[in-house]
Amino acid sequence: MSNSFKRNKKLAIPFLVPSLLVYIIFFIYPALSGLFYSFFDYKGFSRDKTFIGISNFVEALSDKIFWSALVINLKIMFFGGLFIFLLAFVFLIIFQCIGHFKGTIRALLFLPNIISPVAICILWGFVFNQNFGLLNNILTSMGLENLIVPWLDPEHIMGSLIFVIVWTYVGFYFVILLSGVSKIPDSVYESAILEGASPIQTFFKITVPMIWDVFTVAVVYWLITSLKMFELPFSFTGFKPRMEIWNLPIYIYMLGFGRNDAIYRIGYAAAIAVFLSIIVMIFVQISRKLMSRESIEY
Amino acid sequence: MEFRVKKTAKVLCYLVLILWCLIVILSLAWILITSFKTNRELYQEIWKLPSSFNLDNYKKIWDLYDLSQFFLNSIIVVPINVILILVLAVPAAFVLTRAEFRFRSHILSFFIFGMGIPVIIALFPMYFLLSDIGLLNTLSGLSLVYIATSLSFSIFMLHGFFGSYPVELDEAATIDGCTPFQSFIKVVLPLSSTGIITVTIFNFISIWNEYMLALIFIRDEAKRLLSVGIYALQASMQYTGDWVTLFAGVVLALLPLIVFFVLMADRIMDGLTVGAVKG
Structure with missing residues (x-):
C-alpha cells in the first residue's frame, strides 16, 4: 500500500465520525428499532407494547394481503426488469449504429428519471383513461377498437403500471450500460468489423461480455430499486393506491399511517418491513452469485 | 464508436430512437399546454391546444393553494440538504477509498449495506426519535432523516470516483509538501468535481421529488415541501375536479429540475459513466 x-x-x-454519527443515529438505529418492534404487539397510540415473540411474522405468513403484495413486488421486479434491460440493450445496439445527435438522444432517454412520480402518474393516468384517454383515442383512429380495454381496471392495471415503470427507468439503465460500452477501446470493435462481424454479432461476442460487470451493478441496483419502490405505484391510481397494486412498501405504509380506521399496527407493519428487507438481501445475494464470473481485462 | 450499416437500417435506428424521444417530449409538452387551459377545454378537447394561453391557473395555484410557500420551502431546504450530504459524504468516501486504517473495508461495507435497507422499516422509529428530540414537524428533523438515508448511495458513488484516479497524484502532492488535509482540498476535490456534481444532482432530484417521509414527518401546512403540496393537490382533485390547476402545479415543480437538467445533462451522463464503471 502506498x-x-x-x-x-x-x-x-475527523472525516468519518460526523457521517457515521448521522448515519447511525438517524438511519441504522431506527432501522434496528424497527426490527425490534416486529416482536411486539404495538398499536402506536401510546408507547406501551407487549412482547409477543414471532407472532407478527407467523401472522404475516397467513395474511392474504401480505402474499398478494409480495407477488406485486416480484412482478414489478421481474417483468419491469426484463423489459427495462431488453429495451436498454436494444437501444444500445441501435445507438451504436447512428452517428448524429447522440448527446441529445441520450439526454432525452434519461429525462423521465428526473420527473416527479406524482407528475408521471398524472400524465399516464390521462393517457390510460378509459373514456377520453389518448391511448384509446389512438386505437380508435387506427380502427383497432377491438384492442380497447379499460387499462386501469383490476385485470389490466398491473400491465399499465409496469409499462409506466419501464418508460420511466429504461433511460437510466441505458445510460449505465452505455457507460460500460464507452470504456471498450475502439480498436476491439474495429478489428471485429474488419473481420466482417455484424453489429448484432459484435454485440453478443464483444459488448455483452465486456460490460458484464457494469451489467451486474445495474441489475443489483434495479433489484433494490424495484423491491423498495413506493412513490410510483402509490400515486398511480390517484390519491389512494388501489389494493390491486399494493406492493409491500405500500402495505407497510397503509398499516402504519394510511388508514382511515385508526388501527395503527406498527408492530405488524415492522414485521412485514423485516420480511421485505430479507427479501431484498436474498435477491441481491442470488443475483451476485448467478452473475459473478471472471471479469475480462482489456 | 459507430458501426457502418446499410442506409435503411440506419434510418430505422434513427426512427426508433426519435419515436421514443418524441414520446418523452410530447408528454412534457402536454403537461405544459394543459396548464394553460380551462377545465372545460381540458374535458372537451383533451389533446388540443387551448384557445388562449392564460395564466389564471398559475395565479390560482400560487396564491390560493399556497404553492408559493411550499415552493419557497423546497427551494431553501433541498439545496441545504444536498450541501450537507456532500459535507458529510465527500470526506468519508475519501478516507474510505484513499486511506489505510483498521476496519476500513468493514466501515465501507457498513455504509453501502444501507442501500439495501428499505427506509420504510425505520419509519416508525424515526417518527418517535424525532418526536423525542423535539424535531418532529420541523424541517430540520426531516432534513436529518434525508441526510442519513442519502449517505449510503452518496458514499457508494463517490467511492467509485475516488478510486478512479491514480495513487501517484496523492504522492506528488505529498512530495510538494502538502499535508494530507491540504492535498485533499487542493488536489482531490478539484479532480473529483465530476463525481461531486453527479452525486449533488442525484440527491437533488431524489429529495426534490420525495414525498413519503415529508408527508409523515411534517404536519404543519406552512412547512410543507413542494412535493407534498403537489401530492395533496392531487388528493384534493377527487373533490374539486380542478385538474388544470394541478397541471400548473406540476409544471412549477418540474421547472427547476428541467432547468437544472438542461444545464447539466452532459455532466450527469459523464458522471454516471465514471461512477458506475468503478462501482
Missing part, C-alpha cells in the same frame, strides 16, 4: 494512503490515516477519524 505511503500517501498511510499518511491519510490521520484524516480517518
Whole structure:
C-alpha cells in the first residue's frame, strides 16, 4: 500500500465520525428499532407494547394481503426488469449504429428519471383513461377498437403500471450500460468489423461480455430499486393506491399511517418491513452469485 | 464508436430512437399546454391546444393553494440538504477509498449495506426519535432523516470516483509538501468535481421529488415541501375536479429540475459513466 494512503490515516477519524454519527443515529438505529418492534404487539397510540415473540411474522405468513403484495413486488421486479434491460440493450445496439445527435438522444432517454412520480402518474393516468384517454383515442383512429380495454381496471392495471415503470427507468439503465460500452477501446470493435462481424454479432461476442460487470451493478441496483419502490405505484391510481397494486412498501405504509380506521399496527407493519428487507438481501445475494464470473481485462 | 450499416437500417435506428424521444417530449409538452387551459377545454378537447394561453391557473395555484410557500420551502431546504450530504459524504468516501486504517473495508461495507435497507422499516422509529428530540414537524428533523438515508448511495458513488484516479497524484502532492488535509482540498476535490456534481444532482432530484417521509414527518401546512403540496393537490382533485390547476402545479415543480437538467445533462451522463464503471 502506498505511503500517501498511510499518511491519510490521520484524516480517518475527523472525516468519518460526523457521517457515521448521522448515519447511525438517524438511519441504522431506527432501522434496528424497527426490527425490534416486529416482536411486539404495538398499536402506536401510546408507547406501551407487549412482547409477543414471532407472532407478527407467523401472522404475516397467513395474511392474504401480505402474499398478494409480495407477488406485486416480484412482478414489478421481474417483468419491469426484463423489459427495462431488453429495451436498454436494444437501444444500445441501435445507438451504436447512428452517428448524429447522440448527446441529445441520450439526454432525452434519461429525462423521465428526473420527473416527479406524482407528475408521471398524472400524465399516464390521462393517457390510460378509459373514456377520453389518448391511448384509446389512438386505437380508435387506427380502427383497432377491438384492442380497447379499460387499462386501469383490476385485470389490466398491473400491465399499465409496469409499462409506466419501464418508460420511466429504461433511460437510466441505458445510460449505465452505455457507460460500460464507452470504456471498450475502439480498436476491439474495429478489428471485429474488419473481420466482417455484424453489429448484432459484435454485440453478443464483444459488448455483452465486456460490460458484464457494469451489467451486474445495474441489475443489483434495479433489484433494490424495484423491491423498495413506493412513490410510483402509490400515486398511480390517484390519491389512494388501489389494493390491486399494493406492493409491500405500500402495505407497510397503509398499516402504519394510511388508514382511515385508526388501527395503527406498527408492530405488524415492522414485521412485514423485516420480511421485505430479507427479501431484498436474498435477491441481491442470488443475483451476485448467478452473475459473478471472471471479469475480462482489456 | 459507430458501426457502418446499410442506409435503411440506419434510418430505422434513427426512427426508433426519435419515436421514443418524441414520446418523452410530447408528454412534457402536454403537461405544459394543459396548464394553460380551462377545465372545460381540458374535458372537451383533451389533446388540443387551448384557445388562449392564460395564466389564471398559475395565479390560482400560487396564491390560493399556497404553492408559493411550499415552493419557497423546497427551494431553501433541498439545496441545504444536498450541501450537507456532500459535507458529510465527500470526506468519508475519501478516507474510505484513499486511506489505510483498521476496519476500513468493514466501515465501507457498513455504509453501502444501507442501500439495501428499505427506509420504510425505520419509519416508525424515526417518527418517535424525532418526536423525542423535539424535531418532529420541523424541517430540520426531516432534513436529518434525508441526510442519513442519502449517505449510503452518496458514499457508494463517490467511492467509485475516488478510486478512479491514480495513487501517484496523492504522492506528488505529498512530495510538494502538502499535508494530507491540504492535498485533499487542493488536489482531490478539484479532480473529483465530476463525481461531486453527479452525486449533488442525484440527491437533488431524489429529495426534490420525495414525498413519503415529508408527508409523515411534517404536519404543519406552512412547512410543507413542494412535493407534498403537489401530492395533496392531487388528493384534493377527487373533490374539486380542478385538474388544470394541478397541471400548473406540476409544471412549477418540474421547472427547476428541467432547468437544472438542461444545464447539466452532459455532466450527469459523464458522471454516471465514471461512477458506475468503478462501482
